[in-house]
Amino acid sequence: MPRINKTSLIQKIVSQACLTFKNGTSSGFGDNKVLLDQQAGLVTLLSEISAADLKIAPPKKVSISSHQSPAFPPVTYMHICETDVFSMGVFLLKAGASIPLHDHPGMNGMLKVLYGKVNIRCYDKLDKADGGESESEGHFEPFKGDDVRRAMLRSSGQYSEQSGPCILTPLKDNLHEIDAVDGPAAFLDILAPPYDPDDGRDCHYYKVLQTAEEKSEQNDENETWLLEIPQPDDFWCGGELYPGPEVSV
Known part of the structure; x- marks a missing residue:
């Protein structure tokens, strides 16, 4: 009997991503x-995908010193596909690695953990207060200008392969930082549309300036201030070949 070629799960995800994002969602999905x-x-x-579906597995144990060596990037990326509508790939974090707080201007995103555990903290940028400078803004006099932004911590939680996807939109949970917890971790990542500096979608990194102890009693307990910074020196991303099923877009 002839072999029946079964569509891979990752191909189904690619096809569904094309349908989902083809009409553009620069302001999120709204009530459509x-x-x-x-x-x-x-x-x-995405909730059904596993590391085995992509033919990847957690790395074998290696010494901590190798993780810290400049020859070994803390994070690597497996490129799966990219169109004008979306990009898709797998990020692999070594034990103790972090992806610093960064944004996704005008972009939607979905993140599904494949193995290990990650802690994700998501923020939203807020409009600057009307009516002049606030007491909190004056506290950051050395950082005057557009480099300092008010923000709101929207969510903080731990995700594993049993968890559903973490979802961000252009207006909600758009900034996030990701930390590997208790060992290495990997996650499938979809961004729509992809990063494109020429179209105003460049990645920016941030540092939290205001701690909980420094917040005014008048401020919302989840409101904070972020300073835009260069890409941190201890973070860089290498590349790995994607070993999973081929996809077409």
């Missing part, structure tokens, strides 16, 4: 039922 239904279908497929 068609877009929301397509997004729900994509979330369902």
Whole structure:
């Protein structure tokens, strides 16, 4: 009997991502039922994906010193595909590695852990207060200008391969930082549209300036201040070949 070629799960995810993001979602999905239904279908497929489906596995144990060597990047990336509509790949974090706080200007994102555990903290940028300088803003006089932004901590939680996807939109949970917890971790990552500095979608990094102890009693307990910074010296991302099923877009 002839062999029946079964569509891989990652191909189904790619096809659904094309449907979900093809009409553009620069302001999020809003109340558009068609877009929301397509997004729900994509979330369902992402919830089913596993490391085995992509033919990857947690690395064998190696010494901690090798993780710290400049020859070994703390984070690597497996490119799966990219179109004008979205990009997809796998980030692999070594034990103790972090992806610093960064943004996704005008972009939607979905992150699904494949193995290990990660802690994700998500922030939203807030408009600057009207009516002049606030007491908190004056506290950061050395950082005057657009480099300092008010922000809101929206969520903080731990994700594993049993968790559903972490979802960000252009307006909600758009900034996040990701820390590997108790060992190495990997996650499938979708960004729509992809980063494109020529189209205003460049990646910016941030540092939290205001701690909980420094916050005014008048401020929301989750409100903070962020300073835009260069890419941290201790963070860089290497590349790895994607070993999973081929996809077409």
